[in-house]
Amino acid sequence: MDMEQKFTSKTxxxxxEKTTLEGKNKFLGFWLFLGGETVLFASLFATYLxxxxxxxxxxxxxxxxxxxxxxxxxxxxxxxxxxxxxxxAMYHMxxxxxxxxxxxxxxxxxxGLAFLGFEIYExxxxxxxxxxxxxxxxxxxxxxxxxxxxxxxVVIGLGWFILLLIRNSRRGLNLYNAxxxxxxSLYWHFIDVVWVFIFTVVYLMGMVG
Amino acid sequence: xxxxxxSTSANPKVNYKYRRNKARQEMRAHVTSFAMMIFLTLIAFxxxxxxFDKYYVFPVLLLLAGIQVVLQLYYFMHMSHKGHGAVAxxxxxxxxxxxxxxxxFMTIVWW
Numbered sequence: 001m002d003m004e005q006k007f008t009s010k011t012x013x014x015x016x017e018k019t020t021l022e023g024k025n026k027f028l029g030f031w032l033f034l035g036g037e038t039v040l041f042a043s044l045f046a047t048y049l050x051x052x053x054x055x056x057x058x059x060x061x062x063x064x065x066x067x068x069x070x071x072x073x074x075x076x077x078x079x080x081x082x083x084x085x086x087x088x089a090m091y092h093m094x095x096x097x098x099x100x101x102x103x104x105x106x107x108x109x110x111x112g113l114a115f116l117g118f119e120i121y122e123x124x125x126x127x128x129x130x131x132x133x134x135x136x137x138x139x140x141x142x143x144x145x146x147x148x149x150x151x152x153x154v155v156i157g158l159g160w161f162i163l164l165l166i167r168n169s170r171r172g173l174n175l176y177n178a179x180x181x182x183x184x185s186l187y188w189h190f191i192d193v194v195w196v197f198i199f200t201v202v203y204l205m206g207m208v209g
Numbered sequence: 210x211x212x213x214x215x216s217t218s219a220n221p222k223v224n225y226k227y228r229r230n231k232a233r234q235e236m237r238a239h240v241t242s243f244a245m246m247i248f249l250t251l252i253a254f255x256x257x258x259x260x261f262d263k264y265y266v267f268p269v270l271l272l273l274a275g276i277q278v279v280l281q282l283y284y285f286m287h288m289s290h291k292g293h294g295a296v297a298x299x300x301x302x303x304x305x306x307x308x309x310x311x312x313x314f315m316t317i318v319w320w
Contacts, residue, residue: 010225018292028295035299042307048312054319073254080250084243087285091236095229140318189286193278200274204253209264 003176012096016178023179030183034190044146045201051142052206060137062132063206072203075118076195076207082111086185093181098173101181105161108188112158113179119151143202150198153191160184242284249273 003020010012013019018027053062073203126132134144164184168177256266256311269295283289 010228014224014228023220031296032299035303038303039306039310042225042303042310043314045307046311046317049311050314050318063298069254069258070261072252076250077247080243081247083281083285087239087243090241091232094232103235186286189281193287196274196277196281199250200270202272203255203265206266208255 004174005072006144007096007174009096016094016175017082017182020175020179026179026183030186030193034186041149044149045197048146049140054139055137060139062139063133064209066126066130066132066136066201067207069203069207071122071171072199077114077197078111078115078118079192079195082108082115083189085111086188090182093173093178096173101173102165105165109158109161112154115150116154116158117183147198147202150191153194157184157188160187166205239284242280246280247279249277
């Protein structure tokens with residue numbers, strides 16, 4: 001079958017992301033990667049939990065002194081909503097509506113950028129208001145490694161969406177790029193899965209003690 | 210070279226209405242699970258703000274996070290669809306290692 005074959009909404013297959021062998025392989029390989037990412041993040045969470053509030057002396061700020069719930073709440077809502085908007089994008093992908101898929105992906109990118117902006121503000125605030133840096137304490141190293149790694153995933157996810165949108169802006173949907181959009185949206189959901197644990201374990205549990 | 214398999218119907222036009230309908234219903238389920246995620250998040254934040262004891266709050270927070278992740282995986286990431294057996298194997302293997310790593314680090318580092 002020709003990957004560049006033109007479809008209509010009526011001839012478009014039900015699961016376009018898994019119609020070609022390449023799509024199937026991508027799908028399987030990507031989930032294997034996500035299993036590996038789970039282990040990667042687990043090691044970072046474990047390190048953070050072991051090093052939480054381990055500071056050289058009491059002039060250093062602890063989790064309870066720094067974290068602010070309103071900021072974390074806004075970031076959580078932004079990322080959670082961006083997860084829904086990328087679901088909408090995939091809904092339109094399956095309905096063979098390229099324009100709407102592009103629109104919802106752009107909204108997703110916008111929300112992701114807003115999240116990133118808040119995270120940069122947050123880190124900057126901790127460094128300047130509390131002298132909480134990567135090298136100031138074991139707690140600092142653990143915190144910035146874990147949350148920073150998640151932030152790096154957001155950056156990569158955004159770059160991935162943007163490149164896909166630019167690269168395929170005039171191509172329309174076909175069996176060549178449908179798996180690509182689908183896998184990128186899976187990655188974006190996984191970023192949200194990790195954030196659920198970050199806001200729970202790092203911020204909420206950090207605030208309680 | 211690409212191989213075509215399965216899901217494309219011999220007569221897609223017959224399927225079209227049914228498929229559209231199914232997709233719409235699924236989208237509605239997604240919006241419902243999104244509303245639930247927001248609700249669970251709100252409960253989690255309110256619990257922390259109202260200042261209960263940590264031995265009471267921690268298990269509930271972890272439970273809320275667990276439910277939210279299941280919703281995300283099975284609805285948003287479509288693990289509830291068929292053909293996700295290998296996917297579940299990969300993910301749960303990862304989760305098992307994750308659990309062991311976290312328990313190990315929390316008990317043997319810095320003691």
